[in-house]
Amino acid sequence: MELFNNLVFGFSVALTWQNLWFCFIGCFLGTLIGVLPGIGPLATIAMLLPITFNVPPVAALIMLAGIYYGAQYGGSTTAILVNLPGETSAVVTCLDGYQMARQGRAGPALAIAALGSFFAGTVCTLIIALFGPPLAEVALKFGAPEYFSLMLMGLVAAAVLAGDNITKALAMVVMGLLLGIIGTDVNSGMARYSFGIPELTDGIGFIVIAVGVFAIGEIVLNLGDPEERAVFTNKVTGLMPTKKDLKDSFWPIVRGTGIGAFLGVLPGTGPAIASFSSYMVEKKLAKDPSRFGKGAIEGVAGPESANNADAQCKFIPTLTLGIPASAVMALMLGALTIQGIAPGPQVMTQKPDLFWGLVASMWIGNAMLVILNLPLIGLWVMLLKVPYRLLFPAIMAFSCIGIYSVNNSPFELYLTALFGIIGLAWAKLDMPPAPMLLGFVLGPLMEENLRRALLISRGDPTVFFTRPISLGFMIATVLILVIMVLPAVKARRAEITDAPPT
Amino acid sequence: MKFDWRNNRDFFGGLMYIVTGAIAIWIARDYPFGSALRMGPGYFPTVLAGMMICFGVAIMAMGFSNKEKIKGNWSIRALIVLPIATAVFGWMMEEAGFIPALLVLIPFSAAAGREFKWIEIGLLTLGLTILCTGMFIYGLGLPYPLIKGMWGY
Numbered sequence: 001m002e003l004f005n006n007l008v009f010g011f012s013v014a015l016t017w018q019n020l021w022f023c024f025i026g027c028f029l030g031t032l033i034g035v036l037p038g039i040g041p042l043a044t045i046a047m048l049l050p051i052t053f054n055v056p057p058v059a060a061l062i063m064l065a066g067i068y069y070g071a072q073y074g075g076s077t078t079a080i081l082v083n084l085p086g087e088t089s090a091v092v093t094c095l096d097g098y099q100m101a102r103q104g105r106a107g108p109a110l111a112i113a114a115l116g117s118f119f120a121g122t123v124c125t126l127i128i129a130l131f132g133p134p135l136a137e138v139a140l141k142f143g144a145p146e147y148f149s150l151m152l153m154g155l156v157a158a159a160v161l162a163g164d165n166i167t168k169a170l171a172m173v174v175m176g177l178l179l180g181i182i183g184t185d186v187n188s189g190m191a192r193y194s195f196g197i198p199e200l201t202d203g204i205g206f207i208v209i210a211v212g213v214f215a216i217g218e219i220v221l222n223l224g225d226p227e228e229r230a231v232f233t234n235k236v237t238g239l240m241p242t243k244k245d246l247k248d249s250f251w252p253i254v255r256g257t258g259i260g261a262f263l264g265v266l267p268g269t270g271p272a273i274a275s276f277s278s279y280m281v282e283k284k285l286a287k288d289p290s291r292f293g294k295g296a297i298e299g300v301a302g303p304e305s306a307n308n309a310d311a312q313c314k315f316i317p318t319l320t321l322g323i324p325a326s327a328v329m330a331l332m333l334g335a336l337t338i339q340g341i342a343p344g345p346q347v348m349t350q351k352p353d354l355f356w357g358l359v360a361s362m363w364i365g366n367a368m369l370v371i372l373n374l375p376l377i378g379l380w381v382m383l384l385k386v387p388y389r390l391l392f393p394a395i396m397a398f399s400c401i402g403i404y405s406v407n408n409s410p411f412e413l414y415l416t417a418l419f420g421i422i423g424l425a426w427a428k429l430d431m432p433p434a435p436m437l438l439g440f441v442l443g444p445l446m447e448e449n450l451r452r453a454l455l456i457s458r459g460d461p462t463v464f465f466t467r468p469i470s471l472g473f474m475i476a477t478v479l480i481l482v483i484m485v486l487p488a489v490k491a492r493r494a495e496i497t498d499a500p501p502t
Numbered sequence: 503m504k505f506d507w508r509n510n511r512d513f514f515g516g517l518m519y520i521v522t523g524a525i526a527i528w529i530a531r532d533y534p535f536g537s538a539l540r541m542g543p544g545y546f547p548t549v550l551a552g553m554m555i556c557f558g559v560a561i562m563a564m565g566f567s568n569k570e571k572i573k574g575n576w577s578i579r580a581l582i583v584l585p586i587a588t589a590v591f592g593w594m595m596e597e598a599g600f601i602p603a604l605l606v607l608i609p610f611s612a613a614a615g616r617e618f619k620w621i622e623i624g625l626l627t628l629g630l631t632i633l634c635t636g637m638f639i640y641g642l643g644l645p646y647p648l649i650k651g652m653w654g655y
Binding site for chain 1: 515533591
């Protein structure tokens with residue numbers, strides 16, 4: 001019954017006019033950037049992060065979350081209509097969704113994608129509500145050794161699962177950890193790596209790195225290799241799926257939700273991996289696998305549910321443990337920190353309105369997206385015709401204003417410019433920047449917990465292996481590394497990550 | 503195929519790590535190292551920097567065997583123009599105010615692209631400046647002077 005009371009409380013928070021409005025803005029913006037290729041949720045959230053400072057915490061998080069799951073919806077729309085994945089997670093949707101559109105069945109494809117996502121969203125809202133509180137309860141008992149092991153596991157898992165080259169991803173994690181050290185050491189008060197620049201004694205702003213690498217670096221990259229855009233020719237007629245469509249899609253949606261929810265809790269797996277896995281499963285289970293790639297509705301229903309489930313379940317470790325499971329979640333934690341809320345298991349007890357309001361808003365947001373998306377498809381498709389040369393100056397303007405507004409300091413912009421250049425160099429050298437961002441966020445926390453753990457144990461490093469929970473995390477870390485280096489898994493991963501990049 | 507370090511992707515990737523790690527260790531020499539029991543401010547960075555160098559060597563070795571080249575164009579123009587535009591915006595915000603800073607930033611950034619149509623960029627600049635002023639200054643109430651030296655600022 002407590003669950004019920006909590007959800008009612010959550011809805012009472014989420015249903016205030018202000019929060020509904022921010023939920024709407026988030027979903028709208030999310031769909032918008034989901035539709036547009038070349039700008040993803042990561043860059044958008046990084047760009048809007050500073051602005052959320054002027055908004056109450058609950059509303060800010062509701063909006064940012066809306067951008068994130070809204071982007072999954074938007075990405076599928078363009079995948080189905082113009083064979084152009086707006087987001088990486090929609091690459092699979094292109095395979096069968098676009099074929100359906102070519103057969104004149106774009107309407108049912110879009111409707112099934114929306115319904116599947118909505119179903120996944122509903123289930124995941126319940127999962128978060130059910131498992132969030134007990135997880136946070138356990139996490140409250142964690143000491144420094146447990147936190148250190150947990151973060152180590154999170155970083156290793158993120159590095160191993162995210163990029164296609166484990167060595168490079170791990171190296172980028174270390175790069176992030178090192179960047180996180182810049183600033184004043186909390187224990188000794190000593191300024192480290194500040195190069196005598198007073199602004200650097202506060203450390204590098206999280207937003208500076210995020211915008212520099214993900215927004216500006218990406219623009220430079222896009223301008224270097226311009227992509228040709230397909231011209232839209234299809235017409236959407238009749239949205240309603242037939243009874244047979246619904247029957248065919250039901251189990252794929254349920255399975256996709258399960259796969260997405262499971263993978264979502266693991267750190268490092270993006271929605272793309274969830275949708276690929278779901279597609280593989282559906283193809284294996286199908287009576288006639290040859291239909292796949294020729295407009296099978298299961299190939300739309302499963303992956304679309306899976307990527308939405310993944311996107312939402314990513315919030316579980318973020319909100320209950322304070323450990324971000326992906327780069328976007330690291331930004332969410334950044335938003336909390338900007339608001340002066342320390343992320344961690346105590347958020348749920350100290351700020352119940354934030355936790356439950358956000359959970360409830362996700363369900364409302366998903367409902368909004370169904371309503372928002374289906375009638376407005378014409379508008380989204382028109383947006384695709386906006387050329388990139390008009391888009392990127394706007395991205396630049398919003399990013400720059402956002403960064404300046406954090407500290408009202410021009411220095412932050414100089415630093416952002418520098419990270420724009422570094423970001424491009426990383427991209428060209430094939431260094432994945434997402435693990436770096438996770439390392440950067442967790443760096444100071446890891447050092448702090450490492451020091452504390454060794455202080456408690458009087459310098460004995462076995463402390464990480466003698467406490468059962470910590471030992472569990474350590475074993476899991478080693479297992480993740482070992483499994484991923486096995487040749488069979490390596491080949492399978494290559495299959496998944498070798499999909500057309502966007 | 504002969505090994506050519508000048509265009510080898512992972513050679514430079516590895517080099518970047520080794521150099522970064524080495525500089526980090528060199529700077530951290532001045533920080534008290536401490537012991538495992540009482541870690542000084544130099545402990546964690548030195549360990550990390552050491553790991554960086556190891557990764558750098560491993561990645562460089564990868565470069566020697568896979569001989570991957572750096573892909574795509576470098577878009578030197580965007581690489582120079584966009585960071586400068588960002589920095590100039592910061593400076594203009596201090597010296598000239600919100601509107602002049604945007605009026606410089608938007609066409610400046612647009613110049614990083616391949617096509618530059620005067621009328622189009624002019625309209626875009628005007629539209630975006632009005633939109634940003636409305637949204638950030640009046641909508642969100644950010645406390646920046648629109649133009650420095652006017653209206654008593």
